[in-house]
């Protein structure tokens with residue numbers, strides 16, 4: 001029986017977030033009753049991963065509704081709170097998508113009380129839908145990937161990045177449930193170590209065998225024939241299939257292309273930004289320099305060295321063999337294929 005991992009919970013009118021900064025050493029939940037604290041938790045990566053950020057934002061809008069409900073113009077106040085939440089992180093489209101969806105729902109209600117009820121139910125529904133969609137995505141992904149061989153993944157795209165099942169790591173979960181003969185390779189994913197700290201924790205908890213490697217080993221693993229496919233998540237996919245994902249993903253895609261290894265992206269259709277024609281316009285979050293200067297709380301580099309810390313990069317659609325979604329696998333040309341899946 002799979003040990004359920006739920007990074008996001010709603011309990012006694014509070015939002016509970018599994019503090020992913022402390023994993024794997026500690027499994028502790030932050031209890032949040034204030035929408036600004038929820039927004040800060042997204043910025044500080046207490047919770048991270050595009051779908052998980054979207055679900056958290058949906059619940060944060062319920063907390064925002066609690067804070068404005070007594071105001072005469074609660075709709076205006078809620079819109080202002082939404083703007084604050086939207087600024088929490090720039091790259092994952094799911095954040096703004098979830099906030100705008102909640103805002104539109106609130107505006108359709110006749111009272112603040114009705115709006116709060118509707119927003120809470122919508123957040124619950126989004127969480128449940130995410131898990132169901134991930135499971136469907138997993139089944140499509142198992143059919144798209146090779147039946148056997150080495151599968152390399154980057155960052156964390158599992159239960160911790162979603163409502164509780166996973167996108168790329170959900171495909172890996174579904175593959176093992178289906179008996180696929182896969183050897184899993186997990187990039188550690190510097191500087192925040194989502195692979196070493198989070199993917200390793202999830203796979204070990206579930207008893208899925210894998211090996212952890214430094215990011216720089218991926219090319220060698222491909223060159224020595226150990227990798228038969230690469231599968232990653234996404235934070236924002238442009239309408240033409242260009243995909244923004246954790247820094248290092250683009251390098252993996254170029255290496256996979258050179259070694260003629262299929263490179264897949266797994267993401268829900270809510271991660272596709274149909275209003276963005278192609279990937280050059282995707283805003284790439286630049287995070288704090290100390291995330292690179294330090295590791296595990298210890299200073300690695302000389303103090304105050306200059307740092308570049310882009311948290312994402314963009315993989316051109318031409319390097320992507322398929323985009324695995326909850327409605328099927330899109331293949332190039334992606335503009336038409338993604339629009340067809342959206343319906």
Ligand SMILES: CSC[C@H]1O[C@H](OP(=O)(O)O)[C@H](O)[C@@H]1O
Nearest residue numbers: 048049050157161233234245246
């Ligand atoms: C299932 S989307 C996960 C996606 O989010 C990660 O970024 P971060 O940990 O900074 O939120 C990474 O890009 C993953 O692919």
